[in-house]
């Protein structure tokens with residue numbers, strides 16, 4: 001107990017609901033992944049306006065055991081800076097994109113965040129490591145189920161996962177301080193804009209299916225109907241599906 005308290009005081013463990021990937025044999029691999037993310041962030045600084053990401057975002061990335069979120073056959077590649085298949089035609093996003101979108105969201109402690117597209121649960125875990133309360137919606141039943149079980153097993157108590165069409169958000173928990181959409185929409189879903197709190201941010205890829213899309217940063221103003229949009233980067237995401 002005394003040792004745990006000392007570690008918390010030294011900032012090595014967080015007091016949030018996250019699990020902090022401690023000594024699990026993947027520390028070097030995770031550090032290598034962070035280095036790759038840092039390099040790509042620097043290389044894309046002109047487009048994104050960011051030469052580096054917030055230190056707490058990098059720490060959150062370092063805390064999550066990504067190898068727990070990929071299929072068993074891909075564990076050896078879990079810390080490569082690339083997306084990987086997770087079954088059902090879906091992917092766990094590239095660590096760089098997860099880090100950049102998390103940074104853009106500015107989702108710190110006690111912020112209430114909606115994620116559309118739970119997938120493996122990795123992005124939700126990164127947000128939880130920042131101290132956010134995460135509500136995540138997934139449309140594919142087996143993915144929703146396995147993400148729920150995985151996040152539970154790893155101790156991410158501040159993530160709730162629901163099966164459904166995230167186009168419509170999660171109105172019971174709105175308004176949100178931040179919304180992250182991890183599948184490409186043909187347009188910005190009006191229910192999501194509605195569920196943003198005044199001053200809150202949404203990060204969402206928008207564009208055609210299976211082609212290059214635009215990663216948009218949307219900010220809801222404090223005046224009625226005020227919405228500001230910034231185009232951050234060309235990206236490629238799997239499509240947002242559903243009957244909307």
Ligand code: SAM
Nearest residue numbers: 117119120122123138139165166182240241242
């Ligand atoms: N955030 C995920 C992670 O950390 O592993 C990766 C997300 S993957 C790129 C996109 C996910 O969005 C898929 O799991 C897909 O099933 C889901 N999805 C697609 N359309 C959806 C919708 N309308 N509502 C909720 N989830 C959706």
